[in-house]
Amino acid sequence: MLRQPLKILATACTILALIFNVYIFTYPSLFPFQCSWRCKGSQVRADLQDFSLAEKTLYYAKQYGLDVLSQWKRQKGEEALDSRDIHMLALGDPQIKGNWQNTPLIKRLDTFGNDYYLGHIFSMMRTRLNPQFVAVMGDLFSSQWIGDSEFFNRTARLTSRVLKRNPAWLYDIRNGSKDMNGQYQVDWVSFADDLPEHMSKTPIDFQFGYENVYAWNPVEDDYLLINITGNHDVGYSGDATFQHMARFQELFGKDNYWIEYDADTEHAWRIVVLNSLLLEGPALQDEFLDITWEFLYQLFERRFNGSTVLLTHVPFYKEEGICVDGPYFSYYPEDYPREPYKANLLRSQNHLSQGVTKRVLNLIFDNEKPGVILTGHDHEGCETFYNKDPKTAEWFASKKPQLSNYYIKEITVKSMMGEFNGNAGLLTGHFNVLHKRWEWSFSLCPFSIQHIWWFTKVITILSGIFLSLLVVL
Numbered sequence: 001m002l003r004q005p006l007k008i009l010a011t012a013c014t015i016l017a018l019i020f021n022v023y024i025f026t027y028p029s030l031f032p033f034q035c036s037w038r039c040k041g042s043q044v045r046a047d048l049q050d051f052s053l054a055e056k057t058l059y060y061a062k063q064y065g066l067d068v069l070s071q072w073k074r075q076k077g078e079e080a081l082d083s084r085d086i087h088m089l090a091l092g093d094p095q096i097k098g099n100w101q102n103t104p105l106i107k108r109l110d111t112f113g114n115d116y117y118l119g120h121i122f123s124m125m126r127t128r129l130n131p132q133f134v135a136v137m138g139d140l141f142s143s144q145w146i147g148d149s150e151f152f153n154r155t156a157r158l159t160s161r162v163l164k165r166n167p168a169w170l171y172d173i174r175n176g177s178k179d180m181n182g183q184y185q186v187d188w189v190s191f192a193d194d195l196p197e198h199m200s201k202t203p204i205d206f207q208f209g210y211e212n213v214y215a216w217n218p219v220e221d222d223y224l225l226i227n228i229t230g231n232h233d234v235g236y237s238g239d240a241t242f243q244h245m246a247r248f249q250e251l252f253g254k255d256n257y258w259i260e261y262d263a264d265t266e267h268a269w270r271i272v273v274l275n276s277l278l279l280e281g282p283a284l285q286d287e288f289l290d291i292t293w294e295f296l297y298q299l300f301e302r303r304f305n306g307s308t309v310l311l312t313h314v315p316f317y318k319e320e321g322i323c324v325d326g327p328y329f330s331y332y333p334e335d336y337p338r339e340p341y342k343a344n345l346l347r348s349q350n351h352l353s354q355g356v357t358k359r360v361l362n363l364i365f366d367n368e369k370p371g372v373i374l375t376g377h378d379h380e381g382c383e384t385f386y387n388k389d390p391k392t393a394e395w396f397a398s399k400k401p402q403l404s405n406y407y408i409k410e411i412t413v414k415s416m417m418g419e420f421n422g423n424a425g426l427l428t429g430h431f432n433v434l435h436k437r438w439e440w441s442f443s444l445c446p447f448s449i450q451h452i453w454w455f456t457k458v459i460t461i462l463s464g465i466f467l468s469l470l471v472v473l
């Protein structure tokens, strides 16, 4: 008697599960233009204005089908990509959360699932696009107010669940640096002791620079992973302590560095990773600001003659109305009993200040070669142009480029969080041989809100259960 309804239920669930699984495993094919590297001679999008609904549906269905097919062929190695281009995947603000002792079960489940939701986006992009560079745009975690053990645990989750990397080396670090309970504890005292005290007196070699690095560990990786500091990882400059910086550097690497590629050729270019949290204050530890500025001066002194991709977390100054976030600074109050040592320090900022923006742009883009800036922080995403006035050497932001001037495009990468539809940013660099210059283009590949992913997982499990019940009963 139960068999008939169970059969209907199993069939319905299985059909739904199939549809949704096909969707989540082929979603980039629905947006083949946004979800592919920009390549030479790539098709222009057709103008569908005069199409009827049926024609449009047919057009999109065909486009989807062709893309699925070409992906399948590519994975079988039948279609090679133009390997001279630069392909960088940019992941905006994942902000993975954590659990506290009193976190309810349903929230724990949500946090757990969210890791795999983000991991799904990364795996899809990686398989489809084969990026040479993967940059996580800062705010890897959701809070700067966590202890070392929690920081470690989230790093391990990000490594294994989101980025699908082997976290074994993390546990080695923990074995060498733990507290009485065996939990990770960073040795920030040694870190602080190693910091030079009198920056201005002797030029110090911080080893900020690299050359032609395509993987930190070429045996294990076929792409270069770039971690960028966000305010939730190390804090704003009023929060950032030795502890914050020591553990970030131990588990995620340097916060400021450059990598030059093919220097002294006509197609030279470089990546600049900048910790924009530690450029202005009032800061808790002024030495951090000194180091960041020292980095920028040393970078400037390179007199690099190529194009620049600047990767940083906090966007540059722009007036209200250009992006979702307008200019905003806040400071700890004079009277702050909870943490009195933070009185008047920088508490948060939406952008860099106007003065710092000008100084940084002048130090990095002084050669007036084409370049591009990727940032995170505001979650909503935005594209802005920084135009340099040739007479006054002032930079001003606008929504459209001022073609007569030298300008740099800043892309605020939309967040990969579910609330923002799980975006991935695709930056393509193409060297135009005719004009002897790099051309940068960017697109956003959207997935969908996390509920769709959740639904797919749940319905798949349900259909599995119903189908096995049918067999058993």
Ligand SMILES: *[C@@H]1O[C@H](CO)[C@@H](O)[C@H](O)[C@H]1NC(C)=O
Pocket (backbone or CB within 6 Å): 147, 149, 150, 153, 183
């Ligand atoms: C981190 O993970 C370890 C091992 O799972 C656990 O014992 C520890 O309590 C976690 N730390 C925090 C702060 O939850």
Ligand SMILES: *[C@@H]1O[C@H](CO)[C@@H](O)[C@H](O)[C@H]1NC(C)=O
Pocket (backbone or CB within 6 Å): 155, 158, 159, 163, 165, 216, 225, 226, 227, 251, 252, 253, 254
């Ligand atoms: C970036 O962070 C990951 C941990 O998720 C780590 O495996 C990798 O080595 C880090 N990169 C650098 C340059 O340290």
